[in-house]
Amino acid sequence: MPYSRPTLTQLRQQAVQDVQSGGITGVTALLRFSVLYVLAMVLAGLSNLHFGFIDWISKQAIPATATDEFLESWGALKTVYKKAASAGSGSVSFPVSSAETIPTGTTVIAGGVTCLTTDVSVTTNGVTVAPCLAQTAGAASNVALNALATLGSPVEGVQTSGTVTTAFSGGADEETDDEYRVRVLDAYAAGGENGNEQDYINWALDVAGVTRAWCDPIGMGAGTVVIFFMMDDARSSDAGFPQGTNGAATSESRYTTATGDQLTVADAIYPKRPVTALVIACAPVAQATDFSITGLGDDNTSDNQDAITSALSDMFTRLSEPGGTIAPNQWYEAINAIGLTSFVVASPTAAITATGSGYMPTLGAVTFAT
Template identity: 30%
Template sequence: MTLDEIIEYMLSSVPEEYDISVGSFFYDLLYPVAEQIYLLQKRISRLSENTFAVTAEGEYLDRKTAEQNIVRKTATYSKGTLLISGNRGEVILKGAKVAADNVLFEVNETVSITENGSVEVGATCTVSGSAGNVKKGDINRFPITLPGITAVQNITDFTGGYDAESDADLLERYIEKVSRPNVSGNKYHYIEWAKEVSGVGDVKVIPLWNGAGTVKVVIVDADNRPADSELISKVK
């Protein structure tokens, strides 16, 4: 029922000799009650929808898929390699920040500038998700000036940053599991296992690809691009 239908229904029980027009005593008395009933009705309706996987959202979908031991894949952090230049012997501490536009990255370990005036070091994005997947050369500044350090550049693409699994993708995995006989290491079991890894978008399984006792698992990442070596290693 709409709010207007609820207030109209409540006012219909008021004796005819009383004024029930907008602004009257009875109207002003019953309207807040009708409003709360309307809001409660919406909450009950939403709660009912969240009891079914196909209409559940967010944490309610998480609870539903957990019944099948399916957990939402969390966001991951992109990683890559930096080349930092400066005066010989200058120290860059673990956690030092570098940036590509407004995206920040942290140096993975404490290092010193070598005799040739530079040092290579790994770094990780400070925020999870695809925002940290920057191209070679995009990281080019220090948010805070470091004494004796003159330049920074990422000499590799930064990869491996994947967004948290969406409701739609989580629901798809849930439906796949409850509708397919994924037992005893069959084809569907390999698909399920591979898709449990954060960053995997889709999977193709080729049974007996090299004779008895073998199986090939082909994956793409969450953006339907070729998987990088780190993602392949995690799936293995």
């Protein structure tokens, strides 16, 4: 059974009792401001700190309860490291008077985020477009399309105000302890790495920005391993779908080289895989399904509509996978949790099944009726 740690009040009472029954001649009671009473309170407080320290040490002794650098040390023993925050990137455009360009390294404020241009801008038809990288890492560095962009310092011939022409994406916050702990515990539960399906999934999840991954052994023939993955935070503007082309690692000569996010994942897995495996990193293909919700009656309010849409979106995030199926009872269970008086899912009426191994069911438009 767990150890019952005494409270500070109990420790104070115990200290007073120990003094009173400690055999000191003439001591039968303690006045509140007496020297012995004050000493008893001090000793009780010190004992409470010691109990707290030992309690904290015991939590760091196993990865299931460890925190901060102690959790990272447990993870390092299994070569599982916390994902660092990443910065978003995109492009901005500014009107120009002629054929002026914006130099590399120019400061741009895009949607309130400080960025630097990573290359000389390209000017056509009175507009110059420059690629930018946010200078602060995290999900907040993902800037929406058409957001206001402002030059940090004037550039001759270029207007000060412009717009974001390619939404900033790729920004992700540092992995939290709770998210990281799941991967660490999975690594300890799996034992040694040997190239099984879970190993490939874990290798993909180790990549910054990757939030979900699936392994399809021999997905493209004997000797191949297909990795599907999603980036729900870093690619939130693209509904979480990776941006790039499917393919293999840079050093893999047996298959077309991937680009973008797929190349990042393929390159990360390449040195870890069993040497004969041909690993192909792929983005799932979205298979959107529209929902029609009727029979809401008085519950047909904007708040309930938002709650239903959020519940369905969460359901797809939790349950959908490439080549997978989502059954009617699963979406009824998701909506039931909201606590509506009544509702009917008019469509779809049958299980949502992926049309191919790489297709993944996603939420389409949701319509409502009383």
